[in-house]
Amino acid sequence: MIGESMYQELILEHYKHPQGRGLREPYDAEVHHVNPTCGDEITLRVKVGDAGRIEDVSYDGQGCSISQAAASVLHELTAGSTVEETLSVVDEFTRLMQGRGQVEADEEILGDAVAFAGVAKFPARVKCALLSWMAYKDAVVRSAS
Amino acid sequence: MTHPTSLDVERIRKDFPVLSRELPGGRPLIYLDSGNSSQKPTPVVETVREHLAMHYSNVGRAMHALGAESTEAYESARDKVAAFIGAPSRDEVIFTKNASEALNLVAHAFGPHLWGSSGEGTDPRFALGPGDEIVISEMEHHSNIVPWQLLVQRTGATLKWFGVTDEGRLDLSTLDELVTERTKIVSIAHQSNVLGTVNPVADVLRRAREVGALVMLDASQSVPHHPVDVAGLGVDFVAFTGHKMLGPSGIGVLWGRGELLEAMPPFLGGGEMIEAVWMDHSTYAPIPHKFEAGTPPIVEAIGLGAAVDYLQGIGMDAVEAHERELTAYALEALREVPTLRLIGPETLDRRGATLSFTLEGIHPHDVGQILDDSFGIAVRVGHHCARPLHLRFGIPATTRASFYLYNTTGEIDALVRGLHHVQKVFA
Numbered sequence: 001m002i003g004e005s006m007y008q009e010l011i012l013e014h015y016k017h018p019q020g021r022g023l024r025e026p027y028d029a030e031v032h033h034v035n036p037t038c039g040d041e042i043t044l045r046v047k048v049g050d051a052g053r054i055e056d057v058s059y060d061g062q063g064c065s066i067s068q069a070a071a072s073v074l075h076e077l078t079a080g081s082t083v084e085e086t087l088s089v090v091d092e093f094t095r096l097m098q099g100r101g102q103v104e105a106d107e108e109i110l111g112d113a114v115a116f117a118g119v120a121k122f123p124a125r126v127k128c129a130l131l132s133w134m135a136y137k138d139a140v141v142r143s144a145s
Numbered sequence: 146m147t148h149p150t151s152l153d154v155e156r157i158r159k160d161f162p163v164l165s166r167e168l169p170g171g172r173p174l175i176y177l178d179s180g181n182s183s184q185k186p187t188p189v190v191e192t193v194r195e196h197l198a199m200h201y202s203n204v205g206r207a208m209h210a211l212g213a214e215s216t217e218a219y220e221s222a223r224d225k226v227a228a229f230i231g232a233p234s235r236d237e238v239i240f241t242k243n244a245s246e247a248l249n250l251v252a253h254a255f256g257p258h259l260w261g262s263s264g265e266g267t268d269p270r271f272a273l274g275p276g277d278e279i280v281i282s283e284m285e286h287h288s289n290i291v292p293w294q295l296l297v298q299r300t301g302a303t304l305k306w307f308g309v310t311d312e313g314r315l316d317l318s319t320l321d322e323l324v325t326e327r328t329k330i331v332s333i334a335h336q337s338n339v340l341g342t343v344n345p346v347a348d349v350l351r352r353a354r355e356v357g358a359l360v361m362l363d364a365s366q367s368v369p370h371h372p373v374d375v376a377g378l379g380v381d382f383v384a385f386t387g388h389k390m391l392g393p394s395g396i397g398v399l400w401g402r403g404e405l406l407e408a409m410p411p412f413l414g415g416g417e418m419i420e421a422v423w424m425d426h427s428t429y430a431p432i433p434h435k436f437e438a439g440t441p442p443i444v445e446a447i448g449l450g451a452a453v454d455y456l457q458g459i460g461m462d463a464v465e466a467h468e469r470e471l472t473a474y475a476l477e478a479l480r481e482v483p484t485l486r487l488i489g490p491e492t493l494d495r496r497g498a499t500l501s502f503t504l505e506g507i508h509p510h511d512v513g514q515i516l517d518d519s520f521g522i523a524v525r526v527g528h529h530c531a532r533p534l535h536l537r538f539g540i541p542a543t544t545r546a547s548f549y550l551y552n553t554t555g556e557i558d559a560l561v562r563g564l565h566h567v568q569k570v571f572a
Contacts, residue, residue, distance in 0.1 A: 006514070007570060016571075038510055038527055039541040062541065064508035065571070128510065 010115040015065040020075035024058040028143035033135040040067045046139040071132035152463040160186040172521030180547030192451035222450030231374035239399040239436045244365040245288040247384035247399035252292035254409035268408040275301035280331045282307035287530040289363040313340040313489040328358040335367035340489030341499035372461040392452035396445035413438040468498035471548045498548035509542040
């Protein structure tokens, strides 16, 4: 049962009970990202508050459990952190996902997102996990401009 | 030659070594993805190996023993394919890279060309410009959509399409308004790669003939699974591919009526497709070589010939009957899976052994991943290169099981068990 190591309980929980789902006002930037190979898509909004703290990441989309759970985890991890802090989590998450299963995850930085470590062994699914995180990075850049 | 009416699936499975291999983690392989690409029997593998090891050289031009052997093997593969599909002449069988190339080849014949050794220009049947129309359908594979989109972009012609009914049939209610005197060609799937639907070629052909339009079939999903007789079908062009019918990848086939192929301009220019070349112009080889520029996929064609021998040894009637049994069994078995929605005909009537479906609340990528990782069941998930069809049904993707001569009802039972397990994981 190799595959079920990818479907960690935490991922399934987030898929079944997504945190912060739904698009909300106000927001500084909205982006729409699509994974053309599987049709997964996400619309994501970012609201940055005083002192560069993330006030809200709201999103809506459709796709597989990995892509939807990743968005839910992202919402949780970003809340209340500074933009700079969240971008370092995004970088670590990206490094983990692109590591073909050879990269040791830094749990200190990643928190719950470490549950996605198993996904890195499945090249076809890495883009699913990264979809919302790349959308977030894009939205943050746009909100600053 | 008489064919047995049923086939011995256990004996056939022994011809496919991959079917008895174990996947990592001790999983057996349950291969339900032949609509994507089929597995290869030992005689095909051996024929390719033997040719590469002992007979290989270029074809059609090398003046030595190996050149003669290679040419003989390559051309005899053409004879085999021609006989297999009932082509009136072997010269009407063009080897291409795949079915996509065969479709592109025909699409490229249309337009306002100024070609020909005496500069006579385009044959009126292939003259295409603004006001002219091409008709395809909503159930097409992208390879029978995009070449025509590109063609209308080059020429200013218009692309139209048949709709698909809720049951997954070609909607012929608009046939007469859709196919008119403005239509130059109708190109549709013989059998849908998603729905499994076998299309009513005769009805479409009758209307096309009334208005003087040509008819092309994308037979990628029919030639491997049914007895197909191109002359009997009465159409003008048929495209299919080797890798879905036990042959290697990299070899496809275009069959076309000889006088049409002769009237068409060449597709790709290069070696072997010419008669004589001057610096300012060339004349072209007769068909089929006119359409086979450059060194062709030699061993791939020879491998396809071996695949055709293998299929004929079993008999396409027997292959068809076996797949029909599997389809009947699967249609029944899948009904027991809660929330499963079949996309395509729910009865055996005019359908092949391809079953696509959705499970409520579970994305096909998750379905496919768990079937593979937990049970070694290979299915295809996604839009199967038929995105407009999925948009028509309002779904982003489906899970598709497709059967072939080597599949068993036991494998369908495993699929059903696997789907129950998937539902448990996501419950």
